[in-house]
Amino acid sequence: MAKKHQRAAGIAFSALLGWAALCASGTTQAQRAGSYEPTYGQEGKDVIWVPTQPATIERMLRMAQVTPQDVVVDLGSGDGRITIAAARDFGARAFGYEYNPDMVELSRRDAEKAGVAAKTEFRKADIFDTDFSHASVVTMYLLPHLNVKLRPILLNMRPGIRVVSHQFDMGDWKPDEVSDVSGRRINFWLVPARVEGDWKLSFPGHDYTLTLRQEYQMISGWMAPGPGQMGLRDAVLTGAAIRFSMIDEQGKLLAFSGMVNGSRISGSVTPQGGKPETFSATKSAQ
Ligand SMILES: C[S@@+](CC[C@H](N)C(=O)[O-])C[C@H]1O[C@@H](n2cnc3c(N)ncnc32)[C@H](O)[C@@H]1O
The missing domain is CATH 2.40.128.20 (Calycin beta-barrel core domain)
Known part of the structure; x- marks a missing residue:
């Protein structure tokens, strides 16, 4: 069982690495203010950094039907692009929780440049050790076993909270909707009320x-x-x-x-x- 889990995680990790290489090749990373420049595929605490591309982000936030009344939380927020898009393009209050402090600083600078510093908040945090129960929308681009680890926390949230995962599923909790943007899979769930x-x-x-x-x-x-x-x-x-x-x-x-x-x-x-x-x-x- 443990071997099966490791093998599945390994395949997903390789897919993520492959995507990192694809993103990096032929892509000139925008030069940003500040000295820190992240690298595609760089180490993260539980998963490497590979950014979600803009068209995928737009579909993720549309699937969640984000409005200015929402509080969006991106778990493992990288350079803050999902958080920034939620605030800038959908008017939401948006949070990004990221373990790498340099990425947190970079996110803050980018949010400032995008004019959404007041609507966004970035915290250096371990997502498995952080309360995100204030969210009405939770987004993530992690790995299958990390999604499964988050599952009990998500299922304990208020019914109707919207959850969107770029690429990876949530074990036997089947998504309510699956979309595809240029080969990138997006899974959507509504947290169900507990009625058993x-x-x-x-x-x-x-x-x-x-x-x-x-x-x-x-x-x-x-x-x-x-x-x-x-x-x-x-x-x-x-x-x-x-x-x-x-x-x-x-x-x-x-x-x-x-x-x-x-x-x-x-x-x-x-x-x-x-x-x-x-x-x-x-x-x-x-
Ligand atoms: C695949 S990237 C996704 C970044 C961003 N959400 C996006 O879609 O563009 C995953 C991010 O999670 C961060 N991360 C990994 N483990 C973490 C943890 N336990 N707590 C917080 N962040 C973590 C990594 O540093 C990386 O930036």
């Missing part, structure tokens, strides 16, 4: 137990009592938004649509051919 368990669900004249099973954003389940368990169909969890349908004891389709807020779900239930009514559900203690 039993819920007491009520609407006028009806009380059910709703049981939800969850694997990341994939949900399934059933409702009871009834003639045994009545399975859910078309169950979809999108961040904190949940919807599912159920055929009730009379054979009528009930369509539920609601928002998850911690241990409560509230929303509307529409019986086939009928009018919507409000429903609420409360999570049972486990």
